[in-house]
Amino acid sequence: MPSPPPVPGRRAPWRTPLAIALAVLLALGVLAGAEWTYQRALDSLASLGARDTARNAIQTVMRRLLDMETAQRGYLLTGRPQYLDPYQAAETDIAHAISRLREHYRSDPDLLRLVDSLQERAREKTSEVTETIALYNAGSHAAWHGLMLTDIGREKMEGVRRVADVLMVTEERRLGIERAAIYRTLAVGHIGVYVLTLLSLLAYVFFLRKNAALQTSQIEHARHLQMERDSLESQVRLRTEELAQLNLGLQEMRDGERSGLARALHDDLGALLTTAKLDLTRLRHSLHTTDPEVTERLRHLSSSLDEGIGMKRRMMEELMPSALHNLGLQAAIEHRATEFEQQTGMTIDLAFMPVTLDVPSEQALFAVVQGALSNVERHASATIVSLRLAQEGIHAVVEVQDNGLGFADRQGTTSASGLRNLRHRIESLGGQFSVHSVPGSGTRVMARLPLRQRDPAPPGAPRATTSG
Structure with missing residues (x-):
C-alpha cells in the first residue's frame, strides 16, 4: 500500500x-x-x-x-x-x-x-x-x-x-x-x-x-487519496470475492455432506430398518401364540420400527428434499407449500413460471423458501402467504410475502441470523437478497439469482428443469 x-x-x-x-x-x-x-x-x-x-x-x-x-x-x-x-x-x-x-x-x-x-x-x-x-x-x-x-x-x-x-x-x-x-x-x-x-x-x-x-x-493529495481508495476498494472487492467463493465452497461442501448423510440414512439405516421390519413380520407369522403379552410386545416393536422408518424419512427430507433432488425446484416448493398448509392452516397462493437453474441455485432458492416459511410459521401470525417463482430477464426470482405482523428490527434474533445467512448464500452465487417489512403490514422476502444451465445429466437421471 x-x-x-x-x-x-x-x-x-x-x-x-x-x-x-x-x-x-x-x-x-x-x-x-x-x-x-x-x-x-x-x-x-x-x-x-x-x-x-x-x-x-x-x-x-x-x-x-x-x-x-x-x-x-x-x-x-x-x-x-x-x-x-x-x-x-x-x-x-x-x-x-x-x-x-x-x-x-x-x-x-x-x-x-x-x-x-x-x-x-x-x-x-x-x-x-x-x-x-x-x-x-x-x-x-x-x-x-x-x-x-x-x-x-x-x-x-x-x-x-x-x-x-x-x-x-x-x-x-x-x-x-x-x-x-x-x-x-x-x-x-x-x-x-x-x-x-x-x-x-x-x-x-x-x-x-x-x-x-x-x-x-490538494489535487495531488486528492489523487493519492483516490489511489488509496481504489486500492482499498480493489482489495475489499478481492477479499469479498474470495470470501464469497469460500462461502460458496463451504455451502457446497455442506450440501454434499448433507446429501451424503441422506444417502447413508437411506442406504444403510433404511436397509437396516426395512430388514428388521421384514424379520419381525416373518417372526409374527411363524409364531402361533395366543399369549397377550407376546402379542403386545410384537405390536410395540412393529410400531417402533415404523416410527424409526418415519423419522429416517423426515431426516432425509430435512437434509436433502427428495422432491428437489428428483423432481426439481417447482415440485419441491409445491410439496413444501402443501406441508406448510397442513401444519399451520394458512393459505398459500402459488404463482410459478418455468425456470432453468443449476443445482446450487435451486438449493439456494429452496433454502430461501424454507427459511421464509419457517419465519412466517414462528413469528408472523399471518393468514395468507403468497409465493412466487418467476423468470425476469436473465434472473430467476423467488418471492415470499405474508400479511402478518411484520417487524422493525430483529437484530440478534434467530430469524435475523437465518436471514443473514440466506443473504450471504444468495450473494455468494452472484444474486440479490432483500427483506422488506413494516410493522403491522407483513413481510416480503425476495431472492434473485442469475439463470444458470444445469450440467448435462447422464441418461435416466431425473431432470432439474421445472415446468409450470
Whole structure:
C-alpha cells in the first residue's frame, strides 16, 4: 500500500502566521505612509499660510506708510481734509500688522528685533508726517516747506523699506524651504505609493503562487487519496470475492455432506430398518401364540420400527428434499407449500413460471423458501402467504410475502441470523437478497439469482428443469 501523502499546509506550519504578519505589516505601512504624508502636507500648508500672513503684514506696513505719505502731500498741496482719511486709518492698520508680525516671530528673537526695528522706523516716519501736517495746520508754511525739502522723510522711508526687505527676503527664503519640503513630501509620498504598489503586486503574485501550489498540492493529495481508495476498494472487492467463493465452497461442501448423510440414512439405516421390519413380520407369522403379552410386545416393536422408518424419512427430507433432488425446484416448493398448509392452516397462493437453474441455485432458492416459511410459521401470525417463482430477464426470482405482523428490527434474533445467512448464500452465487417489512403490514422476502444451465445429466437421471 502506498504511503500516505503529506497533508497540505503541515510541512511548514509557520507559513500561514508569517503571511498574515506580512500582510498586516504591509497594511500598517500603507496607513502609516498615508498618514505621514497627510500630516506633513497639513503642516506645510499651515506654515505656508503663516508665511503668507507675515508677508501680507509687511506689505500692509509698507502700503500704509505710502498711503500716509501720499495723503500728506495731497493735503499739503490742496489743503483739502479728505486727503487725510488714509492717514488717519493707517496708524491702526500698521499697529495690527506689527502685532501679527510679533505673533508670527514670537519664537525667533532675531526676527523679533527686526520687527521692533520696523516698528521704530514706521513710528519715525509717522512722526515726520504728523509733524509736517501739524506745521501746515498751524500756518507755518515756511517751516513745513523747509521740512519737506529735507531728505528726512525719504531717509525714514528708506529705513522702513530696508527692514521690510530683510523680513520679506527671510520670508521668501523660508517660503522656498517650505515649498521644497512640500515637494519632498510629495516626492516621498509618490515614491511610497509606487513602493507600496510594487509590494502589493509582489504580495499578490506571492499569494497567487502559494494558492496555485496549494491547489496543486490538494489535487495531488486528492489523487493519492483516490489511489488509496481504489486500492482499498480493489482489495475489499478481492477479499469479498474470495470470501464469497469460500462461502460458496463451504455451502457446497455442506450440501454434499448433507446429501451424503441422506444417502447413508437411506442406504444403510433404511436397509437396516426395512430388514428388521421384514424379520419381525416373518417372526409374527411363524409364531402361533395366543399369549397377550407376546402379542403386545410384537405390536410395540412393529410400531417402533415404523416410527424409526418415519423419522429416517423426515431426516432425509430435512437434509436433502427428495422432491428437489428428483423432481426439481417447482415440485419441491409445491410439496413444501402443501406441508406448510397442513401444519399451520394458512393459505398459500402459488404463482410459478418455468425456470432453468443449476443445482446450487435451486438449493439456494429452496433454502430461501424454507427459511421464509419457517419465519412466517414462528413469528408472523399471518393468514395468507403468497409465493412466487418467476423468470425476469436473465434472473430467476423467488418471492415470499405474508400479511402478518411484520417487524422493525430483529437484530440478534434467530430469524435475523437465518436471514443473514440466506443473504450471504444468495450473494455468494452472484444474486440479490432483500427483506422488506413494516410493522403491522407483513413481510416480503425476495431472492434473485442469475439463470444458470444445469450440467448435462447422464441418461435416466431425473431432470432439474421445472415446468409450470
